[in-house]
Amino acid sequence: MEQKSSLxxxxxxxxxxxxxxxxxxxxxxxALKTEQSAFSMVPEFVFTPTLESFKTALSQNAGYWHYAFxxxxxxVMSTLIGLALAIPAAYAMAFYPSKRTxxxxxxxxxxxxxPAVGVLIPIFLVYKTLGLIDNNWGLIALFVGMNLPIMVWxxxxxxxxxxxxxxxxxxxxxxxxxxxxxxxxxxxxxPGLASTGLxxxxxxxxxxxxxxxxxxxxxxxxxxxxASFKSxxxxxxxxxxxxxxxxxxxxxxxxxxxxxQMVRGLTFGAVK
Amino acid sequence: xxxxxxxxxxxxxxxxxxxxxxxNAVENFNLTTRDGEFIVLVGPxxxxxxxxxxxIAGLExxxxxxxxxxxxxxxxxxxxxxxxxxVFQSYALYPHMTVYDNMAFALSLKKVPKNEIxxxxxxxxxxxxxxxxxxxxxxxxxxxxxxxxxxxxxIVRDPQVFLMDEPLSNLDAxxxxxxxxxxxxxxxxxxxxxxxxxHDQTEAMTMGERIVVMRDGxxxxxxxxxxxxxxxxxxxxxxxxxxxxxNFLKMTLGGDGKTLTGQTAHMVASSERQLxxxxxxxxxxxxxxxxxxxxxxxxxxxxxxxxxxxxxxPLGSVTMVQLEVDGHRITAQLEGDTSVRMGxxxxxTCDSARLHLFDADTEQALPRHEHxxxxx
Numbered sequence: 172m173e174q175k176s177s178l179x180x181x182x183x184x185x186x187x188x189x190x191x192x193x194x195x196x197x198x199x200x201x202a203l204k205t206e207q208s209a210f211s212m213v214p215e216f217v218f219t220p221t222l223e224s225f226k227t228a229l230s231q232n233a234g235y236w237h238y239a240f241x242x243x244x245x246x247v248m249s250t251l252i253g254l255a256l257a258i259p260a261a262y263a264m265a266f267y268p269s270k271r272t273x274x275x276x277x278x279x280x281x282x283x284x285x286p287a288v289g290v291l292i293p294i295f296l297v298y299k300t301l302g303l304i305d306n307n308w309g310l311i312a313l314f315v316g317m318n319l320p321i322m323v324w325x326x327x328x329x330x331x332x333x334x335x336x337x338x339x340x341x342x343x344x345x346x347x348x349x350x351x352x353x354x355x356x357x358x359x360x361x362p363g364l365a366s367t368g369l370x371x372x373x374x375x376x377x378x379x380x381x382x383x384x385x386x387x388x389x390x391x392x393x394x395x396x397x398a399s400f401k402s403x404x405x406x407x408x409x410x411x412x413x414x415x416x417x418x419x420x421x422x423x424x425x426x427x428x429x430x431x432q433m434v435r436g437l438t439f440g441a442v443k
Numbered sequence: 444x445x446x447x448x449x450x451x452x453x454x455x456x457x458x459x460x461x462x463x464x465x466x467n468a469v470e471n472f473n474l475t476t477r478d479g480e481f482i483v484l485v486g487p488x489x490x491x492x493x494x495x496x497x498x499i500a501g502l503e504x505x506x507x508x509x510x511x512x513x514x515x516x517x518x519x520x521x522x523x524x525x526x527x528x529x530v531f532q533s534y535a536l537y538p539h540m541t542v543y544d545n546m547a548f549a550l551s552l553k554k555v556p557k558n559e560i561x562x563x564x565x566x567x568x569x570x571x572x573x574x575x576x577x578x579x580x581x582x583x584x585x586x587x588x589x590x591x592x593x594x595x596x597x598i599v600r601d602p603q604v605f606l607m608d609e610p611l612s613n614l615d616a617x618x619x620x621x622x623x624x625x626x627x628x629x630x631x632x633x634x635x636x637x638x639x640x641x642h643d644q645t646e647a648m649t650m651g652e653r654i655v656v657m658r659d660g661x662x663x664x665x666x667x668x669x670x671x672x673x674x675x676x677x678x679x680x681x682x683x684x685x686x687x688x689x690n691f692l693k694m695t696l697g698g699d700g701k702t703l704t705g706q707t708a709h710m711v712a713s714s715e716r717q718l719x720x721x722x723x724x725x726x727x728x729x730x731x732x733x734x735x736x737x738x739x740x741x742x743x744x745x746x747x748x749x750x751x752x753x754x755x756x757p758l759g760s761v762t763m764v765q766l767e768v769d770g771h772r773i774t775a776q777l778e779g780d781t782s783v784r785m786g787x788x789x790x791x792t793c794d795s796a797r798l799h800l801f802d803a804d805t806e807q808a809l810p811r812h813e814h815x816x817x818x819x
Contacts, residue, residue: 336535339502344549344596345523354548358539 195419202412209408224413228400235417238396242418245307245382245392246375249314253371254364256315257322262352264323265330266338276327279320287380298385307390310382314375321374322367329363330356369429376422393418445603445636447476447499451508454494454660468494469660472508479634481627483651485641486683491660492640496606499638501525512603528597529606532613534589536581542568542592543577546599567599570629587618594626598633605630605637611646623649644684648672656680678806681730681799687763689730690773692748693803696722703729706769710746713795728806730799733763736775736791738783744792748773752787764789 201209203220229235264272294313295304303309333356341351357364379394386395397418400411452472469491476482484492497503499510501522509516517525528549536545543564550560568574571591581589590610597605607626611619627650630637641647647654648668656663656671656679664676668684675681681689694703694710700723703710710729736748750766750773757763760779765772766789775791783789800809 334533334535336531336533337537339500339522340529340531340535340537340596341548342502342522343500343527343529344600345552346548347523350552355537359537 198412198415201408202416204409206407206409209412224407224409225417227410228413228417233396233399233414235396235414238391238393239417241307241310241386241390242376242392242394245310245314245390246372248307249311249318249375250368250371252311253315253318253322254326254368257319257326257367258357258364260323261326261330262356265327266356276324280324283320291384295384303385305386305389305391309385310390310392313381313385314378317378317381318371318374322371325367325370326360326364329360329367332363333359365429369425373422373426445513446478446511447474447604447636447638448511448514449474449495449499449508450511452495452498452505452510453507454491454498454503455506467660469498472662474655474662474665476636479636481630481637481639481650481652483639483641483647483654484657485644485647485651485654486657486663488642489659490657492642492655492657493608494660495657496608496638496640499604500527500529500606526603527606528600528602528604529608530593530597530610532609534581534593534610534613536589536592536596538581540580541577542573542579542581542584542595545581545592546596549596549600563599563601564595567595570598570632571595586614587622590614590622594629598629602635605635607637607639609641610639612641612643619646626650645686648684654684656683658683674808675730675799676808678728678730678801681801681808685732687733687774687776689732689799690736690771690775692729692731692769692771692773693726694729696725696727698723703727705729707750708748708768710798711795712798712800722802722809726803727809728801728803730801731793731797733774733776735793735797736773736777737793738775738777738781739790739792741792742790744790746792746795746798748791750789750791752783752785752789755783755785 200216202224203222204215204218205221205223208215208218227233264276298304298309301309303312337355337359338351341355346354376393378392382392382394383398386392388395393414397411397414400407400414449472453470454468456468472491472495474482484495486492494503498505501517501520505518509518511517512525512527537548540548546564546567547560550563555563564577565574568577571594573588573591573595576584576588576592581592584592590613593610610626611622614622623646626639639646639650648671651668653665653667654671655665658679664671664680666674671680671684675684675689678691682691692705692708694705694708696703696712701712703712739747742749748768750768752764752766754765755762756765757779762777762779762781762783763774764777764783765774767773773791777783801807802809
């Protein structure tokens, strides 16, 4: 009975995995095709792979490295700034809660309920006045704002998992607030901080809405790079796929290596 | 080393608690220690003993009264500036630091020179026999070893006051007895004023120079272990101190001011009691400890409790029997070789001097001639 149900679960698991993985597989296959065979109305499963599209996408005038640098710079900077803001905020809320702490947390997360398009016009106008359109720092500020609620919430929950006795022991040992934070709390919450940072990095790297609307060249990220293969002359499926592969590859590789850390971070505290 | 004074100390959690009793966690706590004294705070859970300790530590603010350490009022002083070391029930070791770093943490915060830290940590580790563990992380230690490290972290600081919050309750029974002896030895050696919280009256009796018995946020009695045992202030202390607990019988005091009569039991109070006129003809709670009851055949003895045994617990050195007398459960601790069985009718007696008399309404002990019990 138990074997039967676990077999059933395995089948369902595989099906879900295949359905989810198929677009990525198709993207990789398409990237290895010629434009003609990529555009063919009857999908071709058997073809001679070519790296032609990758070569074009990597060529000087496509500017992959320009976009990749922008993606890397904005996501890393926004993650670092986000952590620098989220850690003290979460620390205050976790260890010196006030009557309004719960409300503040919910309010912060509730800002995520607003659809991005809803605030596009005001933000665009503000950015235009401040000269932040097509500016790396403009995007970084947006990413920080976008990720901060989740980061605060996550770091807060990791801090809450640090036993109160340990914080009190540090206090009695003579540690100031800063010493308690840097020498006791942060080292203990490190796995959680790492997964928070990783999540913020991934979210910022994958962001496309603001990247496409707020930047067109100087600060444009890989999202814009992919979109650039959709041009007036038509769609270039193979090249677009190659660009997409080169965009998602770094983050998939990173996610792969950090898998263990991620799972541990995301479930930390759930099972003690 | 220091004298700790608590004057009218109270903790009130304010109107947020619906229950008024819970809001007043501690009320009017008064105590002055001697320099280097070992004070045990004992009581059932929720009696305010831990709250009192946390107020001394500075982890909670006292809402009334003052706390003085060597004359300095520390009520407004942060925990980190009170020069107090505390051992937590959970040990609260820093999991990411080695044993050495755990013990050195407080000293390094005080910017004590490296070689002095090393010296002091090694000394403390030597005293506690944990030198071989200095490089390990807490998770690689057994419960008893963690306990020692927690003690080490406290003594390495050479603080004015030690606070210990049920430090032995996570250890198994054998280890607990060993550590108990060790903490007493340590205290003798260091002579630091110590507050020790426990709910275990055996721990309190064996360790405390003076014991503070608490209940519902109020001090019931502050006394030496002997005084608590022989002259409890009230029914609560009498029942709380001593294992098994004291037996109580409700009896009426006769007009002669000496004879006590229950439904079947009868007793004669010893003349050392000062039985005030007002109690004549009224009900008293008569307490007698299980270890003071003696098996007899003489039904005409002055003090007689009769009943049928319904539980027999042979423990080897002693045999505990329980019987129901006049609606009260009575436990007697008899000689180990006594041959009694369930269902036996027995007669128990005791020395009149062993009787404890309490007012049935106020539950306060009737005053004695020779002991003058201090009222807290």
